[in-house]
Amino acid sequence: MDGVFQASVYAFLNTAFYAAIIYGNILVLFPRLYQKGKVAGYIIAVILFLLGIGLLRAFITMNIYNALFAKNPEPISWKAVLSFVIGGVMIFLLSFIFRIAIAYFTLKRQSDEIIAQKMQAELNLLKSQVQPHFLFNTLNNIYYEAYLESPRTAALIERLSDIMRYFVDESPKQRVSLATEINFLENYIALEKIRLRYDVTIEFDKQCDININVPPMLLMTFAENVFKHGIDKSSIKNSIKLSLVQTNSRLIYTVVNTLPHTPSIVQSTGFGIENLRKRLLFLYQNNFELHTEINGQYFTATLDIPLI
Structure with missing residues (x-):
């Protein structure tokens, strides 16, 4: 033992x-x-x-x-x-x-x-591309048919096609050319205008190199905010002024619009501006400026970002 x-x-x-x-x-x-x-x-x-x-x-x-x-x-x-x-x-x-x-x-x-996962992602990408391309081809066919009867309607269809192509091809990218971003913004404004009863005076000043690259969808929020909250549909005196100014390796984007005359309608920054601020914090940390203000009958939104 x-x-x-x-x-x-x-x-x-x-x-x-x-x-x-x-x-x-x-x-x-x-x-x-x-x-x-x-x-x-x-x-x-x-x-x-x-x-x-x-x-x-x-x-x-x-x-x-x-x-x-x-x-x-x-x-x-x-x-x-x-x-x-x-x-x-x-x-x-x-x-x-x-x-x-x-x-x-x-x-x-x-x-x-x-x-x-990569193979599955590539398969999903191929699947996702089939339907948009089918839709683009269909829109092109409608465009040619509409062009014969109504060139103005055909032009609007073409803008809609460009916007949809931007969402599919450009928005997933990290950076796009400023020219592409401007073209998307102008197409959006043109389509928004047809929803209004009266014409809107729009000025777009571009003092910048349109070949520089910026993150996609940065210019959209201000314009969307104007058409959602800053347009008085009963007024014939709505005006929007947009400007892009490049200075000292920075890009300054400003949108000024007239305030609605109806007292109950007040321009709101909404969730869009707050979401934009969160995205800017992620992209640039604290190296940006974003502010809005009401000055008399005008609402002004300004964005200042570095060109990196």
Whole structure:
């Protein structure tokens, strides 16, 4: 029975120290040092870790042996410590190989998932392009038919087609040319005008290089705000002035419109301006200016962004 008890005690101690080496490497040293590229720090930490584990194992093992099994207590020898350290090195190497294998298969699984997601995204893109292109072709056919009967209607259909093409082809991009953005804005204004009973006086001053690139849909919000909140449909004196001025590597966009005469109708910044502000914070941090003001019978919205 004494032999079985002694073997069980040593088996428990060996298992505990081997587990400490394996999990110490897999859960602590490998992810915190090796995977972060700190190879030299990892090697130093492993050497100190194995020396510490070896010394602790020798100290505990010899003390248990002297306390429970030895007839005459024996001191801890450096030979015993060295044997424990060498045994720890072998277990560490096995744990290192095992951890490398785990990292490899994890990376391979993630790579396979990324490839599958990419293929699915490409398939979804192809699907999404089929219907818009069918619609564009149909609009082109309607345009040619309308052109024979009503050139003005055909021109509006063409503007609508350009707007839809902008949403599909340009808006998903990170940046678009200012010329593209201006063309989209002018098409939007032209289509909004046909919904009004009376004509609107619109001036658009462009003192900028239209070939510079800007994030898409930045100019839209002010114009949309005007037609939603700033137009008095019963008035014949509505006016809108838009300006784009480039100066000192910055672009200043200003929209001024007359306020509605009806007292209950007040120009509102709405959710559009607030959403625009959140987007600008994401794009430019604090390197932009966005403000609105009411001055007499006019509402003014100004945007100042860097050209980067």
